Amino acid sequence: MEKRVLITGNEAIGAGAIAAGCDCYFGYPITPQNELTAYMSRWMPAEGRTFIQAESEISAINMVYGAAATGARAMTSSSSPGISLKQEGISYLAGSELPAVIANVQRGGPGLGNIEPAQSDYFQAVKGGGHGDYHVIVLAPASVQEMYDLTMLAFDLADRWRNPALVLADGQLGQMMEPLIPHKMSRKRNLPPKDWALTGAKNREKRVVKSFYPAIGELEEYNKHLASKYRKIQRRETRAEEYFTEDAEVVLVAFGTVARLCREVVRKARQKGLPVGLLRPVTLWPFPTRRFEKLASRAKAFLVVEMNAGQMVEDVRLATSCRLPVSFYGRMGGGVPEIAEIYRRTRKLLMAVSIKAAS
């Protein structure tokens, strides 16, 4: 049997980063992700890597900017208020086409909010977050194992596409403990060489890392280049998990912590013979639009469940072109949707669509 370790989700992000060969981690304490910073302080030096508690989140993301420019695998992490502070740096990273990994262990907002789990940074994560026309690759883990696996994947995706990748977790996933199988990084990953990295221009042409295109028309050309890269990422890197969707009439849609609850709801519903399924986007950007298009021709309704006031639901409505009813159930400010309540709403929706079909 493979070796298993029992650790928190926050530590699993750290373990995944170290396994992925993260050279530099720059952090700043904030609840509920402090275990990650503490883990990196313990284990990065032991691996001969670099850990620094920066003086602020702004400093941390800019240290990432500098390290990434030299071709190092660099990472930072925080929770919601700190991620807001990092947005300037993330925009510059995207604008300079530099790979970097950022983890957001979300808590409630806006403002100081509280330290309870939330999913209220969805918009910020998937729509860009900072200024300018850009996207960050967003991965949404739903278990401690995935905190590890998707952090590793984030490093590869970042390198492959020369783009920041964000692991969007929440306080619940960060704090809970589950057994983890610490896989090694696979050898055949076929990543492009970092022939843009600033390593000293001895015996070669100089390289330039920049996000500044002042000449007339130059920036638009560059924006077009970025847009075409984003389209490629959408085609190739979309990931989602489907659970009992083949014959589902009502499809639950959820990510992260909430997806775990919805999976339980589907299990219960199936035991009762009810045609209910779950679609769980694993990449929140690129959003699994195709899957929705396909399901929209079979299913009768979607129920989107989130720990916010309704954010991903907008993307579900866009993805289905409002062809079928999309309901929403959300809890906020640290509230976690209850399985019984999701189940009740699912049944109600199922009844409504069956009546409609019969009449």
Add this chain to the structure above:
Amino acid sequence: MVTTEQAVKQPVTPEEYKSGLKPVWCPGCGDYGVLNALCQVYHRLGLKPEETMIFSGIGCSSRITGYLKSYGFNSVHGRALPIAMGAKLARPKLNVIAAGGDGDAFSIGIGHFPHACRRNIDMTYIVMDNHIYGLTKGQLSPTSPHDMLTTTSKFGSIETPINPILLAIGCQATFVARAFSGNIKHMVDVITKGIEHRGFSFIQVLSPCVTFIGKDQFLIIKNLLHYLEDDPDYDPSHRTSAFHVADEKDRISVGVIYQKKKPTYMDQLEILRQNAASKKKKKLADLVEIFRP
């Protein structure tokens, strides 16, 4: 969120300057001393709660705003100073105090500190320095001593700590003092002088974190204290002496370390406004001349 407290009747005892909210600080935390001292300062100066506003960032120490019966603004981590400056500039008649921890002041918020010092806006900044991040459970602070073990310096800190007093004098603050939360009477004197000072006053209060550093801090600090008031030769207007005191390694001097008279930002702003107004008038008049048919 702004917590507004109705202007109730003027408190007559120091105790009445407390809001009544029970502090969530650990038993024995140094910050209790600072709260008690502030109540006595408010009482001594007869401050009106409705004319006094205290701003803090985020941290255990920053919770102090909620425990006082004045206007309180528990704001953004590291941003107490710009928010307090904004309020003071908009409402110059308010007594403005900013307060918070060492992380708030000298890590995330450090960029604001030199500018607050050099602008000399008439307000007081009290930093409860415990050399650690209390609220987030014991991480390294920019004032943590070299070698200190914390949850984010598992093998001892390899960084050189910031010396807040040196920094403040270097940044041209016009009042720089240090107090110890284990001596409330002395702290009351120091903070009172700070609030009475016209201009920006900075007070570092050594306020031990008993949970993440330990109770013995009180004794360790107490044994190293040197009261500047006891030294008849010490002249706080002498900048070089102040630097010297700030740089001491073998003892901890408390009291007013440096003080200088200088026009406040508001004094200068008033003159600038008058200048601007007179020049504006002249320009308008000139324009009228130019366009006269």
